Amino acid sequence: MELKHKILALTVLPLLLAIVAVGALVQYRAERLAEQQAALLEESLLASKRAELKHYVELALSSIEPLYANPRLPREQAQTQAKAILQGLSFGDDGYFFAYDTGGRNLVHPRQPELVGRNLWDLTDPQGRHVIRALLAAARDGDGYQRYGWEKPSIHQMTEKLGYVELLPRWGWMLGTGIYLDDVERATAQVRERARGNARSTLLALGAVALVAVLLVFAGGLALNVSEHRLADSKLKAMAQRIVQSQEDERARVSRELHDGISQLLVSVKFQFELAQHQLDHGDERASDSMRQGLGRLGEAIGEVRRISHDLHPSLLDxxxxxxxxxxxxxxxxxxxxxxxxxxxxxxxxxxxxxxxxxxxxxxxxxxxxxxxxxxxxxxxxxxxxxxxxxxxxxxxxxxxxxxxxxxxxxxxxxxxxxxxxxxxxxxxxxxxxxxxxxxxxxxxxxxxxxxxx
Incomplete structure (x- = not known):
């Protein structure tokens, strides 16, 4: 990877990682907030439904209270009349009242008459909860409220339901009713979906910000890269010029040393040898002295050549x-x-x-x-x-x-x-x-x- 790509990566990657971290945090916070809002809404709706259920059961109890409280009326006759009254009571499209004995046998069920007389002690809902056992336990504990799954009559589908029951100890009955919670589930699902939509909008906005930021960084990096390329080109040109100038200076120095040093020495040697040759031709005894002087200057020339060679690249270095x-x-x-x-x-x-x-x-x-x-x-x-x-x-x-x-x-x-x-x-x-x-x-x-x- 080239240096410019490394710089760009080191600039963009932390920015992207920061935006991803912010996006993940926003998503997490949005989901938490959605769950909290859904829980608050569900609790509020359930509280109103609990009050509504208790009111309905109290109305049903008040309708059979004369029969339940009359000691002169035979029990079987009173119970038969009470069953008839409960069978005719209803509210809304799917609201009805039911009654069971403490052994789990169904006594009243207006919407599913085929269950009347059957023992449903071991009946379970799709979540594996024992429905009748749980209702009887809630009635005995005094709370009376219990959630379970039951078939909704209007749509014939298993739906979550909130029931409220009370005991009639003299008859050994459990009387109650229930409200289906599909509207609560829809409301909480809408809250969660709105929160997810807000989170998606926020993430899209963050993505747009990230894209703009990356484009700005890329544009800045491109401009910096162009500037650095121009600066590098100018430096390379200056360096190339200095190299050429250094070469020319070195050549000029070598040329001066050859001209002023070796060339002068060689010319002097040539004159000295020519003088020695002339003296030899005329039998002059000074020819040997001239020859020795020429050889001496030739040695000086050889030494100068060695010095210049050493300046260019010393042999001792190798x-x-x-x-x-x-x-x-x-x-x-x-x-x-x-x-x-x-x-x-x-x-x-x-x-x-x-x-x-x-x-x-x-x-x-x-x-x-x-x-x-x-x-x-x-x-x-x-x-x-x-x-x-x-x-x-x-x-x-x-x-x-x-x-x-x-x-x-x-x-x-x-x-x-x-x-x-x-x-x-x-x-x-x-x-x-x-x-x-x-x-x-x-x-x-x-x-x-x-x-x-x-």
């Missing part, structure tokens, strides 16, 4: 390693400038010698640093330190010159420190420059590859 190459560089620098150079090198540099790219980079950095000291520092002493710290190698140049400005590391003029910085950044290293009058410390730290440490 044969004996960085420490030896730095030692030779230090000696040549001291001889050329008169500046005292002290070098301190760790002996454990085999791991570094197995990484030629970093070896060459450190050598070139040392060259650039010494070149800057020679040109700008006006120093009298330089300390070069090459040491290893764990899996990193560190090169330090310390001089006692006049120091450099605080922004020299990022200055746009000059290519010395900028070249050092770019070399270090390319090798994923660290570079620091600390300077005060009388002491400047340039420190470079590069990581060693794991394969080279083995």
């Amino acid at each position: 044969t004996l390693g960085l420490a030896a190459a730095l030692d030779q560089l230090s000696r040549e620098f001291a001889q050329r400038t008169g500046i005292v150079v002290q070098q301190h090198t760790d002996h454990e540099m085999t791991a570094l010698n197995r990484q030629p790219a970093k070896t060459v980079a450190l050598f070139r950095i040392a060259q650039e640093g010494l070149c800057n000291i020679e040109r700008h520092a006006h120093a009298s002493q330089v300390d070069i330190q090459l040491c290893r710290h764990g899996n990193r190698v560190e090169l330090t140049l310390i001089d006692n010159g006049r120091g450099c400005p605080a922004d020299a590391l990022y200055a746009s003029t000059g290519i010395g420190l900028r070249n050092i910085r770019e070399r270090v950044e390319h090798l994923a290293g660290d570079f620091s420059l600390q300077s005060i009058p009388g002491r400047t410390v340039l420190r470079v730290s590069l990581p060693l590859e794991r394969e080279a440490l083995l």
Whole structure:
């Protein structure tokens, strides 16, 4: 994954995760609120239905009260008349009264006459509840209310029902009625559905906000990407220009050294040999002296060629390693400038010698640093330190010159420190420059590859 895609992912993913978390929380809270509202509504409706049921049963009891309370009327006759009265009582489309004896035998059931006379003690509803047992238990406990499933006469389907019963102890009867709760279930379902609809609307709004936010982030990332591309292109062009300029400067330097050094020496050697040849042709005894002078200048030319070759790429760097190459560089620098150079090198540099790219980079950095000291520092002493710290190698140049400005590391003029910085950044290293009058410390730290440490 490219860096721009990583940045975009790190920007968008937390936003999406936050919106998903908010959406989940809204959904959870909406469901909780819907359940609470449904429970409150159900409790309110059930309370009104409980009061209504109790009122109906009280009316039924009052209608048979003269028969139940008359001790002179024979019990069987009174019960027969009471059954007839209860059989004719009803309310609403599905409201009726029923009666059972304490053994579970049905005595009155206007809507399902086929149940009259049957023992329903073991009757269960679809939820496995023993209906008659539960009603008798509720009547004995004094509460009288009980929920159960029963067939609704108008639609002939099993429906949840709330019943209320009371005991007639003298007759051993349980008298009661019930109200079907399908309207309560519809009302609570509507409350839940409205809450879910509100949650869906909220989630859609959050989705719209998330889409707009993602589009804004994407647009911002695209604009930033275009800007970064332009900046990177400008930097690449500037770097390419600096590389071309560096190559031209290096070629000009080599050209000057060839013209001013080797070329002059070779011309002098040519004149000296021509003089020796002329002297030999005329029998001049000074021919041998001229020959020796020409050979001496030829040796100087060979030494100059070696020096230029060493500046381009020191052979010691390939044969004996960085420490030896730095030692030779230090000696040549001291001889050329008169500046005292002290070098301190760790002996454990085999791991570094197995990484030629970093070896060459450190050598070139040392060259650039010494070149800057020679040109700008006006120093009298330089300390070069090459040491290893764990899996990193560190090169330090310390001089006692006049120091450099605080922004020299990022200055746009000059290519010395900028070249050092770019070399270090390319090798994923660290570079620091600390300077005060009388002491400047340039420190470079590069990581060693794991394969080279083995």
